[in-house]
Amino acid sequence: MINKQTDRREFLKEIGIYAGSTAFLASIPWMKAFSQENGKNRAPSDRVRLAVIGVGSRGHALLLNLLEIENVAVVAVCDNYEPHYNRAIETTKGTAQAFYNHRKLLNEIKDLDAVVIATPLHEHAHITIDCLNAGLHVFCEKSMARTIQDSKSMVDTSHATGKILQIGQQRLFNPVYLDALERIRAGEIGQITQVRAFWHRNNDWRRPIPSPDLERKINWRLYKEYSGGLMTELASHQIQVANWFIDEIPTQVRGSGSICYWKDGREVYDQVALVYDYPNGAKCIYDSLISNKHYGLEEQIMGDKGTIEPELNRIYSENPPVSPGIKQLIHNLKSEVFEVIPIGGATWLPEVASFNNGNRIAQYDNNDTFLELAGFVKAVKAGKPYPNLLREGYHATIASLLGLQAMETNSIVNWPAEYVMGKES
């Protein structure tokens, strides 16, 4: 079992030298790369020179994390929205050159190693492809692109140029998920037959706009031209987890979406419900809505021997250990004293949810966004991508977009063979 440390540097070292099972490590080859020191004493010339393109809400968060990674120099930032542009200059204390246009950045900044892209979704593809063709490694936020074809073009360009393309799916680096995966591969919860995932919020998903003409620019997530809404912005994370844990990609998907609450001119659904079918008969049942937050978010990984809820960091056995005798005695006494006498007698008692509190999966104090960026920097230093990491991000994006297509066409959509990326050995 991975022994988690709260110190990030120690964690990165430890998981790199973890001698887990071959099958487990084969699932996460990207973790082997952390076996080297983080390069505290490396020469300045060994620094990874990065640019960040898109420094809005998510981009700014990535920038703050990058500034904490040793031997990383953020030498340029880029955003075409003035307030974000100015904030990025302030955050980097003027050490990074600022641009409004990514092509100007690529032309003027020399000796760049990589870029981090966190623009609105519809911009991901062309900026990523430009950067890969310019000889740079790319970290691109999820989802990969607005369309399936654009996603494939990004992958094809990465393969053709030999440059790293890593997609921002941070759960792939999260210690709780990694520990959960290890337990699954060890058979602790048995055969997974269903993943039930959901993401519920209660807000209109809008950002404040200084003037009405900036509505589509700032609230791009609400418009089909720029975003797939709940599917590309939220579902993508959780379907990636389902694919990863089931160790398959779906064969088909069906679903239904609607704008049932936030009828404010938006074009994307404010509620989605889908079923993904996997080759072995397993299913991922997914829903997301933004009009109730009672249940929050979770991926419920259900096997015949147990259940894992990684967002809550809990694992539950189908057959939890029996309570100590004295506690059973107290419970029975309490039941007898406070027993409700049924009128007419019950012939059937409802099978309510288990009250088993389960066990914690892993100690986790880290920031998985930091871990995924640190992983990207490691890959850039090594000059080669992690096997099968891009595959996870790519398939998550394709699954989300196919789900959207299923809802929009009100049909069962099969996964096209040409959009399957094979596993690297």
Place this chain on the structure above:
Amino acid sequence: MKDITITASRLRKELIIFFICFVAAFGLNIYAIAKFETDWSEMLGQLHVVLAIAAAIYLIIALFRFIFIAFIRLNKKK
């Protein structure tokens, strides 16, 4: 405010009463292990529960003792 003195004999008396409560609770634990056929390691493993039960029994007895003594003293005053 008056000083309260706990004499050695009073302390010994209360400890004996608590010990009796502990023995009763420990006996209850053994009974529960036998009845529900759980592991005998719970004799020590559930000591914290036994102590909690012993404390609860002690407090219930203390309550009755208090009521009894209060009743006696009220009658004496009459």
